[in-house]
Amino acid sequence: MTRKLLATAATAAALIALAACSESAPQDPGAEDAEAPGMEEQDGMPEMPEMPEPDIEDVPDVVATVNGTDIAGDEFVTLYQMQFQQMAMESQASGQEVDQNELKSQTLNSMVDSELLVQDAHERGYEASEEDVEALLDQTATSNQMESVEELLGVYAEQGVTEEQVRDDAQTQLLVQELVENDIEVDEPTDEEVVELYESMGLGEDEENGYELEEIRPELEAQVRNQNRSEAVGAHVDDLRSDAEVQTYL
Numbered sequence: 001m002t003r004k005l006l007a008t009a010a011t012a013a014a015l016i017a018l019a020a021c022s023e024s025a026p027q028d029p030g031a032e033d034a035e036a037p038g039m040e041e042q043d044g045m046p047e048m049p050e051m052p053e054p055d056i057e058d059v060p061d062v063v064a065t066v067n068g069t070d071i072a073g074d075e076f077v078t079l080y081q082m083q084f085q086q087m088a089m090e091s092q093a094s095g096q097e098v099d100q101n102e103l104k105s106q107t108l109n110s111m112v113d114s115e116l117l118v119q120d121a122h123e124r125g126y127e128a129s130e131e132d133v134e135a136l137l138d139q140t141a142t143s144n145q146m147e148s149v150e151e152l153l154g155v156y157a158e159q160g161v162t163e164e165q166v167r168d169d170a171q172t173q174l175l176v177q178e179l180v181e182n183d184i185e186v187d188e189p190t191d192e193e194v195v196e197l198y199e200s201m202g203l204g205e206d207e208e209n210g211y212e213l214e215e216i217r218p219e220l221e222a223q224v225r226n227q228n229r230s231e232a233v234g235a236h237v238d239d240l241r242s243d244a245e246v247q248t249y250l
Contacts, residue, residue, distance in 0.1 A: 051088055051089075051092070052088050052091075052097075052098060054080060054081050054084040054085075054100070055100050056077050056080065056081070059073045059076060059077055059080075059250070060073050060249050060250070061073045061074075062249060063076040063108055063111070063248065063249055063250055064108060064111065064112055064115075064246065064247060064248045064249060064250075065245075065246070065247045065249075066112055066115040066116060066119070066244060066245075066246050067116075067119060067244055067245050067246075068245070069115060069119070071108075071111050071112070071115060075111075075165070076107065076108065076111060076250075078160055078161060078165065079107055079110075079111065080103070080104060080107045081160065082159060082160075082161075083103060083106075083107055084098065084100070084103060087103060104250055105250075108248060108250055112241075112246055112248070113237045113241075114172060114176075116237055116240040116241065116244055117172075117175075117176045117179060117233075117236075117237065117240070118172055118175050118176065119240075120179060120236075120240055121175035121176060121178060121179045122175070124179065124182075124183060126175050126178040126179060127175075128170075128171040128174035128175050128178075132171075132174050133167050133170045133171050133174065134149065136170045136173065136174060137149045137152060137153075137166070137167070137170055140152060140170075152166075153166060176233075180229065180232075180233060184229075184232050184233060184236050185232060186225070186228050186229045186232045187228045187232070188225070188228075189220075189221045189224035189225050189228070193224045194213075194217060194220045194221055194224060195213070197220050197223060197224055198213050198216075198220055203216065
């Protein structure tokens with residue numbers, strides 16, 4: 001099994017986010033014209049900076065080896081290009097240049113972490129069948145208001161991701177999900193954590209467009225639970241890394 005394009009414990013969320021982004025309709029140019037008539041004819045308007053290009057020339061055929069399993073360079077390139085595109089769009093808005101060395105390091109680390117989690121899941125006897133994978137992809141397509149898995153796969157194809165890679169990543173997500181649900185202890189949200197989040201987000205009923213705490217408690221608890229899950233998975237990965245043989249070649 002190849003590793004890993006959406007290499008995090010939240011692979012399903014990444015699948016959904018990418019699909020939703022790709023499905024977003026472009027803004028109506030007519031609306032822009034209504035807000036700023038004659039914009040195209042104004043010589044003094046600043047031009048948007050050109051989108052930078054990802055630096056992938058020196059990526060080796062194998063970017064890392066994790067307990068004897070290689071992580072392929074072409075899979076790293078696919079994931080890196082996807083993440084770089086998102087960061088580049090953000091950099092255009094902020095004016096801050098993308099640190100490609102840092103982004104490469106983050107991408108590679110996420111792939112190594114994913115491989116460690118998958119290996120751990122296999123060692124514990126977890127499996128993900130083709131039927132399970134199909135069900136997850138169908139759920140992802142439906143949640144993004146797509147009519148079929150084929151449509152979802154088409155969205156990924158436009159991003160340079162093959163069907164095999166998408167299905168492989170879905171299998172990874174299922175394996176990690178089994179691992180998290182059965183073997184990684186995740187703390188339940190405390191009332192203190194929920195109140196702290198509520199206050200930090202400025203959602204109080206005295207705020208403009210605010211809410212009563214109990215009105216949005218389920219959403220707040222879900223967010224705290226997700227944060228606790230991420231921290232628990234991160235701690236588990238740290239434990240796996242401490243006993244793993246990891247070599248990186250970037």
